[in-house]
Amino acid sequence: MLKPKQQIQKWATELDLDHVKFTDTSLSADGEALQRWMDEGLHEPLNWLNDHGDMRWTPSSLMPGVETVISVRLHYLPEDVDLAAALKQESRAYVSRYALGRDYHKVLRRRLAKLAKQINQAFPGTESRALVDSAPVLERALARKAGHGWVGKNTMMINPEEGSYFFLGEIYTTLKIEPDTPDDQDRCNDCDACLKVCPTAAFVAPYKLETKRCISYLTIENDGPIPVEFREPIGNRVFGCDDCQVICPFNKYPKTAKLDDFQPRNNLDTAELLDLFELSEEEFLARTEGSPLRRAGYHNFLRNVSVGLGNSPRSDAVINALQLRLSENLSEMLNEHIEWALKRQYDPTRRRRKLRR
């Protein structure tokens, strides 16, 4: 049999995971950085980030006896999908490139659970647990220590050769394995392209993101109205945002997804805003089966598309569709976004605006 590290890497390759690396569990400096970020309130309104005390940066609080963290990278960018071009077609909906195919939680969790089981069986007396976004884990800090790359000014984990379009996942194990060497040299140097491109000015400083301004938060996690100041800058982004990755020079030739699961489904890469806005709840559920878009929920999704329509070129078809939805009176929150969009459609002087700090 191969040595444990090589054996685990072999199994991971058989499971189509892109890269697997190993680290120990000491994260105290990162814990302090996270605490400072939260002390400044930059995590709000995601208050659950602060729910588990030091568990997020102390793996042994989550799983007693853990010796090694196996950090896994899974690339998701579909081949042949356009990036910046889709944002310029204002009648089209832009769905973040990670969300065009199947929900990564399922895709990655299934593979990690299988890998954890293989480890448990091959090394009796050890315990291994698969984690994907489901537990309080500091994924990027672990990935950096394990040698996947560095955390850029856009706060993304970036690999110098393969870019940043990947998900992270982990296995905590009581099996002791020699840690890999970090390769976390900061290669951002004097570049600040990501900080400048952000449509909602979400970076308070390099390496520091203010959650409540990020379009990813505003269109996915946010369960209430989208503050008016962000609606124009959101443009046609109806689910998530990729701008601070698309502009990054390390994503010029990014590694793309091996797995078919991440290929666009139900034409989400080419959908028109109007088509999405006209979906009934049943059609929305059918069209987003197994997709991360389900996470937003029907009403919040229509809220996002209303904002997109308010920013799209003036058209009678758009105005009619907005008026029809308004007459359905689905919710006060949605009505207010539709009224905003109608006002924008009727305003001949409107422009696309980017926020600045």
Ligand code: B12
């Ligand atoms: C909360 C969250 C968000 C929030 C806040 C984002 C943020 N920048 O923190 C929102 C909703 C805005 C968000 C957006 C997105 N997210 Co998100 N998100 C998370 C989540 C659940 C927690 C992140 C977290 O703890 N943030 C707090 C900050 C402070 O911690 P951190 O980013 O890990 O930074 C650490 C290091 O940078 C380091 N550090 C920073 N400064 C310093 C200074 C010193 C001195 C030291 C020693 C260390 C240090 O310490 C920090 C704490 O350890 C993770 C999953 C997870 N459990 O980790 C996914 C995760 C980070 N998200 C991910 C993705 C894909 C996205 C989006 C691209 C989705 C999209 N397309 O719309 C955007 C990207 C926006 C962006 N530029 O970050 C991926 C990132 C993969 C990658 N290549 O980096 C993750 C890892 C999910 C996954 N399993 O793959 N996300």
Ligand code: SF4
């Ligand atoms: S994902 Fe978009 S909104 Fe969020 S920080 Fe990056 S560029 Fe800004």
Ligand code: SF4
């Ligand atoms: S765009 Fe420039 S500053 Fe931002 S993460 Fe990439 S290299 Fe770093």
